[in-house]
Structures are given as C-alpha cells and as structure tokens.
Amino acid sequence: MNTDACTGDGSRNVPRDPEGGVEDSEVLIVGAGPAGLMLANILGMYGRTVTVLEAMDQLIDYPRGVGLDDESFRTIQTVGLVDTVRPHTNPQHIMRLVNGAGKVILVNNPQTDEFGWERKHGFIQPEVDKALYEGLARFDHVQVHFGHRVEDVIEDGESVTAIALVAGPDGEVEERRFRGRYLVGCEGGKSPTRKRLGVSFEGESPSTRWLVVDVNNDPLGTPNVFLGADPKRPYVSIGLPHAVRRWEFMLHDGETEDQVTDPAYVNELLANHVPNPSDLDFIRARVFTHHGRVASNFRKGRQLIAGDAAHLMPVWMGQGWNSGMRDATNLGWKLAAVLAGQTDDELLDTYTTERKDHAKAMVDLSLTFGKFIKVTNPIAATARDAASSVLNLLPQVKRYFADMRFKPMPRYTQGVLVDPTTQASGTATAGLTSKLIPVLTANSKVSPVGVQFPQPRVHTRLASNVLLDDAIGNWWSVIVWGNSPKDVLPQSSLDKLDALGARLVAVVPETQRAWAEQYMDPDVLVLGDHTGRVKKWFDDRPTPLVFLRPDRFVAGACLTQHAPTTLDAILRAMAFTGQPADSIPSLGVTRTRVSI
Template sequence: MKQEMFDVAIVGYGPVAKLLASLLGQKGWKVGVYERFSEPYPLPRAVHLDDEIARMLQSIIPKNELERILQPVPDLYEWQNAERQLLLGLDFSQDGISGWPGHLFFNQPELERVMDVACRKQPSISVHMGNDAIELKEFEDHVELIVKDIQGENRSIHAKYVVGCDGANSFVRKNMDHTITDLGFVADWLVVDIVTHEEREWTPMNLQLCDPARPTTVVSGGPGKRRWEFMALPGETKEDLNNEEVAWRLLEPWNITPNNAVLERHAVYTFKALWANEWQKGRLILAGDAAHLTPPFMGQGMCSGLRDSMNLAWKLDLILSGKATESILETYTVERKPHNRDVVEAALFLGNVICVTDPEAAEKRDEVFLTGGVPEFPEFPFLTKGILYQSDDRMNNKYTGKLSFQGQVKYEGKTGLFDDVVGNGWTIMSPVNHPKKVLNEEQIQFLEDIGVEFIEISESSDDKEALSDVVIDVDGKYKQYFKETGLEAVVVRPDFYLFGGAESLADLPLLVEDLSKQISRFLITATV
C-alpha cells in the first residue's frame, strides 16, 4: 500500500479546509488534503460573510481579487411583514472594524475557485480529489488515515494531526469519541438560486419576508445572482418542495420566470442548531460543519467554520515548529465553542422571529415591532475564554477578546491595508511610542520567540515617514480607533482578536507578563 507523510492531513476540501491548508502552507508545513468528490462542487451554498471573514480571506487572497468576487450591501437589510410593512431595518452598508464592508455577498463556487488557487500555489500542499477516507488509526506520535481513490486503490497517510473539515456527516467525527448538544431546532427550507438574463436593481437588496403564509428570505447570491429561501409549511414534505415546478411557482410572484431567469439550482435543506461538545481529542480535530451546525438566519455558518481554521492555524504552527506542546490545542475548543454557541443562539433568536406560520402569532409579533417594542438583538459575540488577558483593576478589559482594527497604512514605501503592507501574526501596537521602549529584554525576547511584530503607528509627517520602524496612519482611522477606545497599546493575536489593551503604554509590561505566563504553560522551554 502506498504511504504518504504529512504534518497535517485534512479530510474535506470546502472553504474551511482551504483556509486552514493555505495558512499552514504559508508557514511551510506539509499538508495533505483528501476530498471524496472528484470535482469541485459547482453549485452555490453559503452567500454571506462579514468583514472579519474578509480579513481572514485577505491573508491568502489578493485584495483586488477578493473585491472582484465580493458584493457589498448598499442599503438596509429589511424585515417586512405580510403587508410589506417595515418591521425592522438593519444597516448593512457600514464598514466593519476589519477594514472591509461589514457585510458582503458572494457566489461560493467562485470564492472556492480563488481559494483553491491560493492552496495549490503553496508547494507544501498536496490536494487529492476523489479520495474517500475509509479508516483512521491514532498512535502516540501520529495518525494513520486510509483513503480509497476512484480506481479503488487504498493509500496510507501518516500525519501528526488529522483535521475533519468534512461536513455535517463527518467521517473524522464518527471516528472520534464525542457527544452532541442539540438545541432541537429543525426547519426545512427550499433554497433556490437564479441568474437573471438581464441586470436588475433589487429593492431592497436583502429582505426577510415574515409572512406566515410562507416565510421567505430574498438575498444577493453574489454579483449577478439572486437567492430565495422558502420555508416548508406545516404538512409539507421535502419531496413536496424539492422539484423545479414548485420552485418556479414560488418565484412567479417575484416576477422571476423561465423567460427572464435561469434556475441555477433548487435544494431542500434542513436547518439545525447543534454542536459537538469535543472538537479535539488527541491528534484528531474537527472544524466547520463537522463541529457545529448553525441556522442560516445570520449568514454565519461558513463564517464560523473559517474562524475555526484561523484559530487552529496559529496553534498548530506553534506545535509543529516545536515551540509549544500539544496541550495548547485544548484552548481551541475552550475559545471557539462558546463563541459559536452564542452565534447559534443569536441565529435562533432571529429564526424565532422569522419562522412563524401561525397568523395570530404573526399578528402579535408584528404589533410588537410596529409599536416600537422591538426586542433587543443579541450583541455579536467575542472571545471570552482562553488565551486572553486576565482581569486586573489597573487595566481596561472592555476590549479583551474583541476584534482588532485594520485600516490603510503606509510602511516601507508601500500603502494599503495593514495586513498586506505590514503582515499579520502576533502584533503589539501603540500610537504613543515604540512598544519595545517600555519592555525589558526578557519580555522582548519572549515576544520575539513567538513571532510578535512591534509597531509604532503614527500620523503622517516627513520625520515619521523617514523612520523604518514606524507605520503611518494614512487616513487617521487608527488615531480615531485609539481615541474612541481610550487605549494606548494593544496586543493582537494571529486570529485578529485582542489579547488585551492598555490605557497607558506604561502598563503594557503587565499585559506582556500575563501573556508570557499564559503561553509559557504550553511552551517547550528548550526550544523557545
């Protein structure tokens, strides 16, 4: 039996796997990816991502290429009742903290195509299509994965870690001890994607029609495309809904017919809310839908999986480089599961507003919204556990675990978004002075060992621009960010979350000391 050796083997080749593989490949780690289908899935699935996810994709895909395939939202995301009265308008047109529009729509096959290019350009990544995972054996120092190709030939893959990015019916999860938390939400929806023959202006661009006669979602499917989602009514079966004739009948009131549009696909999905309680056991790890299923009402299903990849990548890099022990992977579930749980529960909150088919209940709901009694929406979650600054009365902990800011900067003669010009990874940044000036040699050595970049960010001036270690705040947005937060220094993790922030640069050593204490629990002293 042919044998292959990798640092990490990934089962599945959707967006979650592509991002994880690309990030590990950028660090030079050998990654083998095994996908049971011979060809990329050609039809759309996810359609929405936010600014945080766009920043993640920016780390593997050129900005101009991303801008070509992502469509920002120009107006409100409207929620209307059956009489088309506005119940709620969410402003989706604002820019997010991550340097991108807060909400973007896309066509998944096109996104996956450019992600595939990013993967395959890394010489240490091997992508194997048409390879079905059939057996897993875990040993003390590696995992053996057996795959069968389309010719029926078996191959043995030895990897230090195996990551299951293989969807809701995950092969890896089935081979890993785990339990499931199921919130009991189940709803069948017919998802229909169309391409119109001629360009049309959609007003509103994105709509939730909260009509008890047929709750319906109408959103962008990416440039030139459109998506409808129709909820199954009580008594309707999947078979009742899932045919082309029904799709066209439901589209007709929206002036979408075979004469003016192409039906790209129709499929019935069962929306669920659940997660595995264990996302990592030994050398087996779960990510994306293999670890959790999120109802689509916030457009966060794929986003949650990409956050998994971003979190995993920097921790696996520390382990594979010999700097950290495997125990750092315990923080993966600790950090990601509560965040994902909050996303799922927020999506359910919205689902309970939308998925109302009883006319009397819908009337009561509408009255609450129309009389100004709109229920308070859950705040979008941030990290609350894991490798984060531990509370101290002297520090501002309000921003710990929240996303860091990205804006336009100038550095070493180049101008662009911070990550493109300066790079990403562990970063310590201050608008007051160079961070190293308040740190001792031992702290600086520790930070350099884990790959921290030290950044002084400043307003543009001839004196400042002449300095090689100063990043110029091109449009004043960093100045605004630090003024609004009241911070003089931030410590940013490789997944763009704040480890912590200091209101005074003089307090930065306290942050670094705490980071050292936390990270040192996992570090291999002889290496670092």
C-alpha cells in the same frame, strides 16, 4: 498542485515511506470545503506541509452559503486572496425584513468598516471556494487529493494515519495511507471525524423544511435581501453576484419533496414574485432542513474538527460559512506554532475553549431570528408586526438592528489571553477594574483583551493608505501608541518577543511619522495614523501597549510598565517553549532561543 478544473485526483508526488507506502505531511485535512481549504491556505502560508483528502471528485459547484462577513474577508486578506475573491462578491448586502403585506419591519444595513471591509457581502460560494482551492497552487508543500474517501484513522502517540479508498481507472478500489502529526476533519455536518472522537453534537433541528430555488439572469435585479415574514408562507429573496437570484420558501406539513421540487409546483411558489416563472433559467431546486448544533469538544488527541463538522448553523444570520472561517483563523496559527516547536501541544486545547462559546451564541441567535420570521399564526404575526412598528419609532432601536449590533462579536474570556487588570494568565474579564487614574478617567472601561483589534488604514515609509494587517504582517505584533516598543520594554522582554517572532510597531499621528522614522530604532515599524482612527481607539482605552495575536485578537493590553508581566503571562498561556520562530518561513528572520 493540479488546479486545472478542480476535477480528478488533483494529486502530486509526495514523500512515501518506502516500507509502508505511507505518504507523510504535518497536517491531514479531511474535506475540501471552505473551512478545510482556508485552513490549508493558512498552514501553507506558514510553510507547513499539508495533505487535503476529499471524498468527492470535484468541488461542489452549486450555491450554498450566500453571506460573507468582514471577519472572513480579513482572513481572506491575510492569506493574500482578496483579488481573486472580490469579483464574486457584492459588498454592503442590505437585509430588509418585510411582513406579509410587504411593509418593512426592520432594516439591517451596517455602515461600519471596523475590520477593514464592509460588514456584509453577498457571494457566490462555488466561485469563492474555487478561489481558495486555486490559492493552494502557490504552495508546493500543500497537496489536494480528490476522490479519496477516508474510511478509517489510526492514531498513536506521535502521529495519525488516514486510510483512504480511491477508485482506480478500471474501477478497482485502491487503499492509500496518509500520515500526519495532526488530522482536522472538515467533512460537514455528518463528519466521520467527529463521530470517531465520540463527542456529543448538542442542539436542535427545527422540524420546518425549506425549498431553496436558485436561478440565473436575476429577473428582479434588486441587489439585496428580503426576508418575508409572511404567515401564509415565510420566504427569502436574495440578490447575489453574477446575476444569481435565490428564493427560499418554508414548506408546510404534508408537502413532500417530490411535490415541491416539481417544476409546476416551483412555478406556483414563484408566481407572486415574477410575472412568468416558467421562463426562468433554473440552477437548482432543493429541500433542506435547518440545524442548530455544536460539538461538545473540537479536539481529542491528535484529531480536531472545524466548520460544519464542529457546528451547524441555521441560515438566518448567514454565519455557517463565516463560522468555518473563524475556526480556520483560530486554529491555523496555533497548529503552525505547535509544528514549529514554539509551543507545547496543549495550545491546541484553547481552540475549543475560544471557539465553542461563540459558535453556540451564533447558533442560538440564528434559531431565535428564525422563530421571529417563521410565525404562521395570523394573530401572532399581527402582534409581532405591531410591536416592530412601535419599536422602529425609537432611533436607538432602529440603529441597533441597522448596525447589526445584535450580532455577538467574538470575545474570548479564556485561552491565549491575559487579564489587563490582574495580569492573570489564560483568562480575561470583560471590564477594566484598576483604580489607577488612567483607568478611572478612561472613556471606556470595557477591556480590549479577547476581541479583534480594528484594521484602519495607515501610512508607512514604503506605502500610503494601506490596511493595518498588510503593514504589520501575519504573525505576532506589539503595537505601542506614540512611542517605540524598544523604548518602553526591557531587553529581556525584547529578547522573548524576538524569539516569538513578534513585529515591533509604533503608531504615531501622521504629523510625527517623519520624526519617528528618523529617531526610532530601525527595527521598529513606524505607522502614520492619517485618519485618526487609531488615535481614537487608544484615546478611549487606558492601554497604550497591545500584544496582537496572528489571528488579530488582542492577547494582552496594558500600561507600558505592566508590559513585561503581561508578556510573560501570554507566553505561559500559550505554553511557549522559547524555540525561535525560524521554522515559520513567512517571518524570514533568524532569531535566538530564550529561556522562559
């Protein structure tokens, strides 16, 4: 792939159908935004052929999103781009909500690193998006074409063909056709793909407008975020990497876009923030409106949508960019499994099932948070501030906001899951209800199925203090505490796991690692829990055996004697065909087909 300067066509030679002039790949991605670029990296990692079609001539080069969370960083880690993304972030991005007098109402400063990374980062989106784009240069089987506007899509029972218009060197318009087995629209909120699917886009667009102002050479230097709940004019002030500062000001009715983007008016808005606004090095000043919408379905036939095409997030929780990453993380491994012949096409229906509810929850939370900040009635603002002061006196309330516990973590209740109590396929309740004594006496009755597994650091035979995901690889895993999966699973289950391509993992206290490496089967990866964090997780839950999906969500968790039934239910939930995982090159192992 041409990664010269993220400009121009960026095309490379690809196979053409000699009769129709159609260029073939397995997946067509429309839109080189963050969701599309991450999805292309995930599919490239799994060896799938991908063509990305972008209408613009280059990547967007101005800041948009400013918040990157730990879940997204875990996905960036999975595709091997941490080293190129990390320099464009500032970890532990603290948010302070202040009233009109500058008094702190609440602080959001989560300290947890449950998923291996700081919970919140500020970031420079153009640089991170560019890192995702340049990461595609690793894959000869991934193509990116800039200046290709998809005008129409033709779908049949076996494939989908995108018809793109391209401007030639002399200004003439050329038509090019690209064919794939699936097409994913990642073209933003006005997504033509979503409109072609005919799905609704439900939600609201608040009438308030905002002026966003980005400057270089940050004149304040404070590295964090202030949300100004000032009834006279709510505002946001954000310290970003590379000495960039962002302000956002809520606009009043009657203020026109031409008026508020005039340099003199911008300087007037900034007068209470910096001594001399006219000396600032401006990047841009732009008016935007918040939207909160979610598509009714993320898939129809061979076409799917992701990112802003599937849901639009108000900016308050910084979840627009991150929600696109979650989409790519969920969809990427499923497309790879379908294309490898491991599962039937119906697996892709679980993409909507699993992602839609959480996307809506994030939209609803962001809208609610925005209403709390945007209060302009002085009496209502005084009441809000007084209530906040009282609540801040309660330690548990203070921790609730500081640790970001109000943010709904994804929990899938339907999809590629198995209920830990009933072993029902395709569904999982949030609680453990078994009457067995290990469940009755457990610290937690909350089911770990349908949520992300934590990512502590572990020791291996070859490396010390590595993150869990780097140790276990990027596909399915079976993790057993204190024992070898080969010693607790029957051969029939081991054969199915082998066909699936699952990694067999035993986690033991670091004190036992040398013993386990000597006596356990060499096909089992032994991890030493030197921090005690894995032990704590298993100690709280009566589920010593965990089936971990490629996206790091728990598909099943159970007592070892329930493992064969749980595994079979997982395979049914994902419509597993028994086809071995040989065509997923990142696994690099030859396996045998099994009967399911």
